[in-house]
Amino acid sequence: MIEIKDLHKSYRMGSNSLHVLKGLNLSIKEGELVAIMGSSGSGKSTLLNILGMLDEADSGAYNLDGVPIKNLNETKAAKYRNKFLGFIFQSFNLINYKSAVENVALPLYYQKVNRKERQEKAMKYLEKVGLKEWADHLPSELSGGQKQRVAIARAMAAEPKVLLADELTGALDSKTSYEIMDLIQEINDGGKTILIVTHEPDIANMCKRIVHLKDGVIVEDTFVEQVRALEYVQ
Numbered sequence: 001m002i003e004i005k006d007l008h009k010s011y012r013m014g015s016n017s018l019h020v021l022k023g024l025n026l027s028i029k030e031g032e033l034v035a036i037m038g039s040s041g042s043g044k045s046t047l048l049n050i051l052g053m054l055d056e057a058d059s060g061a062y063n064l065d066g067v068p069i070k071n072l073n074e075t076k077a078a079k080y081r082n083k084f085l086g087f088i089f090q091s092f093n094l095i096n097y098k099s100a101v102e103n104v105a106l107p108l109y110y111q112k113v114n115r116k117e118r119q120e121k122a123m124k125y126l127e128k129v130g131l132k133e134w135a136d137h138l139p140s141e142l143s144g145g146q147k148q149r150v151a152i153a154r155a156m157a158a159e160p161k162v163l164l165a166d167e168l169t170g171a172l173d174s175k176t177s178y179e180i181m182d183l184i185q186e187i188n189d190g191g192k193t194i195l196i197v198t199h200e201p202d203i204a205n206m207c208k209r210i211v212h213l214k215d216g217v218i219v220e221d222t223f224v225e226q227v228r229a230l231e232y233v234q
Protein backbone atom coordinates (compact mmCIF):
# COMPACT_ATOMS: atom_id res chain seq x y z
CA MET A 1 0.00 0.00 0.00
CA ILE A 2 2.81 2.37 0.99
CA GLU A 3 6.37 2.04 -0.39
CA ILE A 4 9.02 4.54 0.59
CA LYS A 5 12.63 4.32 -0.58
CA ASP A 6 15.59 6.44 0.42
CA LEU A 7 13.53 9.44 1.45
CA HIS A 8 15.35 12.67 2.29
CA LYS A 9 13.89 15.89 3.65
CA SER A 10 15.64 19.05 4.85
CA TYR A 11 14.20 22.32 6.07
CA ARG A 12 16.01 25.47 5.05
CA MET A 13 16.08 28.40 7.45
CA GLY A 14 18.09 31.28 6.06
CA SER A 15 21.52 29.95 5.27
CA ASN A 16 21.07 26.92 7.55
CA SER A 17 19.62 23.59 6.58
CA LEU A 18 18.20 20.96 8.93
CA HIS A 19 18.40 17.44 7.50
CA VAL A 20 15.40 15.69 9.11
CA LEU A 21 14.83 12.51 7.07
CA LYS A 22 18.08 10.88 5.98
CA GLY A 23 17.37 8.03 3.59
CA LEU A 24 14.28 6.53 5.15
CA ASN A 25 12.83 3.24 3.88
CA LEU A 26 9.39 1.96 4.83
CA SER A 27 6.96 -0.52 3.39
CA ILE A 28 3.40 -0.89 4.69
CA LYS A 29 0.93 -3.48 3.49
CA GLU A 30 -2.82 -3.19 3.25
CA GLY A 31 -4.56 -3.81 6.58
CA GLU A 32 -1.62 -2.91 8.82
CA LEU A 33 -2.00 -0.81 12.00
CA VAL A 34 1.34 0.93 12.50
CA ALA A 35 2.58 3.20 15.29
CA ILE A 36 5.34 5.66 14.43
CA MET A 37 7.36 6.58 17.51
CA GLY A 38 10.50 8.58 18.21
CA SER A 39 11.68 11.42 20.40
CA SER A 40 10.52 14.97 19.84
CA GLY A 41 12.09 16.37 16.68
CA SER A 42 12.92 12.95 15.21
CA GLY A 43 10.82 13.67 12.13
CA LYS A 44 7.57 11.81 12.80
CA SER A 45 5.27 14.63 11.67
CA THR A 46 7.55 15.37 8.72
CA LEU A 47 7.20 11.75 7.61
CA LEU A 48 3.43 11.74 8.17
CA ASN A 49 3.06 14.98 6.18
CA ILE A 50 4.96 13.44 3.27
CA LEU A 51 2.93 10.23 3.48
CA GLY A 52 -0.20 12.38 3.55
CA MET A 53 0.96 14.30 0.45
CA LEU A 54 0.78 17.53 2.46
CA ASP A 55 4.51 18.04 1.93
CA GLU A 56 7.08 16.79 -0.57
CA ALA A 57 10.36 15.00 0.04
CA ASP A 58 13.57 16.42 -1.44
CA SER A 59 14.50 13.07 -2.92
CA GLY A 60 13.53 9.42 -2.77
CA ALA A 61 10.50 7.50 -3.96
CA TYR A 62 7.00 7.31 -2.53
CA ASN A 63 4.50 4.93 -4.09
CA LEU A 64 0.94 4.93 -2.77
CA ASP A 65 -1.16 1.98 -3.90
CA GLY A 66 1.35 1.39 -6.70
CA VAL A 67 1.31 4.97 -7.99
CA PRO A 68 4.53 7.06 -7.85
CA ILE A 69 3.42 10.30 -6.19
CA LYS A 70 6.22 12.31 -7.80
CA ASN A 71 4.63 11.92 -11.24
CA LEU A 72 1.29 13.51 -10.28
CA ASN A 73 0.63 17.17 -11.10
CA GLU A 74 -0.98 19.36 -8.42
CA THR A 75 -4.60 18.77 -9.48
CA LYS A 76 -4.14 15.02 -9.78
CA ALA A 77 -2.27 14.93 -6.47
CA ALA A 78 -5.15 16.71 -4.69
CA LYS A 79 -7.69 14.28 -6.16
CA TYR A 80 -5.52 11.31 -5.27
CA ARG A 81 -5.04 12.59 -1.72
CA ASN A 82 -8.80 13.05 -1.20
CA LYS A 83 -9.51 9.61 -2.57
CA PHE A 84 -6.82 7.58 -0.83
CA LEU A 85 -6.05 9.34 2.44
CA GLY A 86 -8.02 10.33 5.54
CA PHE A 87 -6.51 12.51 8.27
CA ILE A 88 -7.05 12.60 12.03
CA PHE A 89 -5.37 15.27 14.18
CA GLN A 90 -4.62 15.77 17.86
CA SER A 91 -6.72 18.94 17.99
CA PHE A 92 -9.64 17.38 16.02
CA ASN A 93 -9.73 20.29 13.49
CA LEU A 94 -13.52 20.40 13.36
CA ILE A 95 -15.35 23.43 11.99
CA ASN A 96 -16.94 25.06 15.03
CA TYR A 97 -20.03 26.51 13.37
CA LYS A 98 -20.97 23.29 11.61
CA SER A 99 -22.85 20.42 13.26
CA ALA A 100 -21.29 16.98 13.70
CA VAL A 101 -23.03 15.60 10.62
CA GLU A 102 -22.03 18.65 8.53
CA ASN A 103 -18.40 18.23 9.60
CA VAL A 104 -18.44 14.57 8.57
CA ALA A 105 -20.09 15.41 5.22
CA LEU A 106 -17.54 18.09 4.31
CA PRO A 107 -14.93 15.92 2.52
CA LEU A 108 -17.76 14.49 0.42
CA TYR A 109 -18.80 18.02 -0.57
CA TYR A 110 -15.27 18.59 -1.90
CA GLN A 111 -15.56 15.34 -3.83
CA LYS A 112 -18.76 16.73 -5.39
CA VAL A 113 -20.93 13.98 -3.94
CA ASN A 114 -24.59 15.03 -4.11
CA ARG A 115 -26.39 16.32 -1.01
CA LYS A 116 -28.53 13.23 -0.39
CA GLU A 117 -25.59 10.83 -0.58
CA ARG A 118 -23.46 13.16 1.58
CA GLN A 119 -26.11 13.13 4.29
CA GLU A 120 -26.55 9.35 4.10
CA LYS A 121 -22.83 8.60 4.23
CA ALA A 122 -22.18 11.13 7.00
CA MET A 123 -24.95 9.56 9.11
CA LYS A 124 -23.63 6.07 8.36
CA TYR A 125 -20.16 6.96 9.65
CA LEU A 126 -21.48 8.90 12.64
CA GLU A 127 -23.41 5.77 13.55
CA LYS A 128 -20.25 3.68 13.16
CA VAL A 129 -18.45 5.87 15.71
CA GLY A 130 -21.46 5.73 18.07
CA LEU A 131 -22.65 9.31 17.64
CA LYS A 132 -25.85 9.04 15.63
CA GLU A 133 -27.82 10.84 18.34
CA TRP A 134 -25.33 13.72 18.34
CA ALA A 135 -25.54 14.47 14.61
CA ASP A 136 -27.06 17.93 14.99
CA HIS A 137 -24.81 19.09 17.82
CA LEU A 138 -22.03 21.63 17.39
CA PRO A 139 -18.45 20.65 18.33
CA SER A 140 -18.67 22.97 21.37
CA GLU A 141 -21.45 20.73 22.74
CA LEU A 142 -19.31 17.59 22.51
CA SER A 143 -16.64 16.13 24.82
CA GLY A 144 -13.05 15.71 23.60
CA GLY A 145 -13.61 12.01 22.93
CA GLN A 146 -16.82 12.74 21.02
CA LYS A 147 -15.03 15.40 18.95
CA GLN A 148 -12.35 12.89 18.02
CA ARG A 149 -15.06 10.40 17.05
CA VAL A 150 -16.57 13.01 14.73
CA ALA A 151 -13.09 13.60 13.27
CA ILE A 152 -12.66 9.85 12.74
CA ALA A 153 -16.07 9.63 11.05
CA ARG A 154 -15.04 12.57 8.83
CA ALA A 155 -11.77 10.85 7.92
CA MET A 156 -13.71 7.67 7.05
CA ALA A 157 -16.57 9.33 5.14
CA ALA A 158 -14.77 9.54 1.81
CA GLU A 159 -13.80 5.87 2.27
CA PRO A 160 -10.04 6.34 1.91
CA LYS A 161 -7.67 3.37 1.73
CA VAL A 162 -5.38 4.73 4.44
CA LEU A 163 -6.01 6.68 7.66
CA LEU A 164 -3.16 8.86 8.96
CA ALA A 165 -3.37 10.06 12.56
CA ASP A 166 -1.02 12.52 14.27
CA GLU A 167 -1.18 12.11 18.09
CA LEU A 168 -4.90 11.37 17.89
CA THR A 169 -5.11 10.69 21.64
CA GLY A 170 -2.75 13.51 22.65
CA ALA A 171 -5.51 15.79 23.92
CA LEU A 172 -7.53 13.07 25.68
CA ASP A 173 -7.44 11.46 29.15
CA SER A 174 -6.37 7.79 29.40
CA LYS A 175 -9.85 6.24 29.48
CA THR A 176 -11.04 8.29 26.50
CA SER A 177 -7.78 7.50 24.65
CA TYR A 178 -8.40 3.76 25.07
CA GLU A 179 -12.00 4.16 23.87
CA ILE A 180 -10.69 5.93 20.76
CA MET A 181 -8.07 3.19 20.25
CA ASP A 182 -10.82 0.57 20.59
CA LEU A 183 -12.60 2.31 17.72
CA ILE A 184 -9.34 2.48 15.71
CA GLN A 185 -8.77 -1.25 16.26
CA GLU A 186 -12.34 -1.99 15.18
CA ILE A 187 -11.83 0.05 11.99
CA ASN A 188 -8.52 -1.75 11.37
CA ASP A 189 -10.22 -5.14 11.98
CA GLY A 190 -12.46 -4.15 9.06
CA GLY A 191 -9.33 -4.04 6.86
CA LYS A 192 -8.38 -0.35 6.82
CA THR A 193 -4.67 0.50 6.78
CA ILE A 194 -3.92 2.92 9.64
CA LEU A 195 -0.76 4.81 10.66
CA ILE A 196 -0.56 6.55 14.00
CA VAL A 197 2.14 8.92 15.21
CA THR A 198 2.30 8.70 18.99
CA HIS A 199 4.53 9.50 21.96
CA GLU A 200 2.68 7.08 24.18
CA PRO A 201 3.98 3.47 24.50
CA ASP A 202 0.60 2.13 25.69
CA ILE A 203 -1.08 3.53 22.57
CA ALA A 204 1.70 2.11 20.36
CA ASN A 205 1.20 -1.33 21.95
CA MET A 206 -2.40 -1.26 20.73
CA CYS A 207 -1.07 -1.25 17.16
CA LYS A 208 0.25 -4.32 15.33
CA ARG A 209 3.62 -2.89 14.38
CA ILE A 210 5.86 -0.23 15.95
CA VAL A 211 8.34 1.77 13.91
CA HIS A 212 10.96 3.86 15.75
CA LEU A 213 12.52 6.91 14.11
CA LYS A 214 15.87 8.26 15.23
CA ASP A 215 18.24 10.66 13.53
CA GLY A 216 16.21 10.62 10.35
CA VAL A 217 16.06 6.86 9.80
CA ILE A 218 14.11 3.90 11.14
CA VAL A 219 16.18 2.23 13.85
CA GLU A 220 13.61 -0.33 14.99
CA ASP A 221 10.67 -1.93 13.25
CA THR A 222 8.79 -4.58 15.23
CA PHE A 223 5.61 -6.57 14.77
CA VAL A 224 4.05 -6.78 18.24
CA GLU A 225 1.30 -8.74 19.91
CA GLN A 226 -1.54 -6.27 19.79
CA VAL A 227 -3.01 -5.19 23.13
CA ARG A 228 -6.78 -4.84 22.78
CA ALA A 229 -7.89 -1.41 23.96
CA LEU A 230 -11.26 -2.80 25.07
CA GLU A 231 -9.56 -4.53 28.01
CA TYR A 232 -8.74 -1.07 29.39
CA VAL A 233 -12.05 0.60 28.64
CA GLN A 234 -14.20 -0.71 31.55
Ligand SMILES: Nc1ncnc2c1ncn2[C@@H]1O[C@H](COP(=O)(O)OP(=O)(O)OP(=O)(O)O)[C@@H](O)[C@H]1O
Nearest residue numbers: 011012018020038039040041042043044045046047
Ligand atom coordinates in the same frame (compact mmCIF):
# COMPACT_ATOMS: atom_id res chain seq x y z
N1 LIG B 1 8.35 23.76 8.44
C1 LIG B 1 9.50 23.62 9.12
N2 LIG B 1 10.52 24.49 8.96
C2 LIG B 1 11.66 24.34 9.64
N3 LIG B 1 11.92 23.33 10.50
C3 LIG B 1 10.93 22.44 10.70
C4 LIG B 1 9.68 22.53 10.04
N4 LIG B 1 8.91 21.50 10.44
C5 LIG B 1 9.66 20.78 11.32
N5 LIG B 1 10.87 21.35 11.48
C6 LIG B 1 11.96 20.84 12.32
O1 LIG B 1 12.26 19.54 11.88
C7 LIG B 1 12.52 18.66 12.97
C8 LIG B 1 11.55 17.48 12.92
O2 LIG B 1 10.24 17.97 13.17
P1 LIG B 1 8.95 17.02 13.26
O3 LIG B 1 7.81 17.90 13.60
O4 LIG B 1 8.87 16.18 12.05
O5 LIG B 1 9.37 16.10 14.51
P2 LIG B 1 8.45 15.19 15.42
O6 LIG B 1 9.21 13.92 15.61
O7 LIG B 1 7.08 15.08 14.85
O8 LIG B 1 8.44 16.02 16.76
P3 LIG B 1 7.30 16.15 17.89
O9 LIG B 1 7.20 14.80 18.54
O10 LIG B 1 7.84 17.18 18.81
O11 LIG B 1 6.04 16.56 17.21
C9 LIG B 1 12.39 19.50 14.22
O12 LIG B 1 13.67 19.91 14.62
C10 LIG B 1 11.56 20.70 13.79
O13 LIG B 1 11.89 21.85 14.52
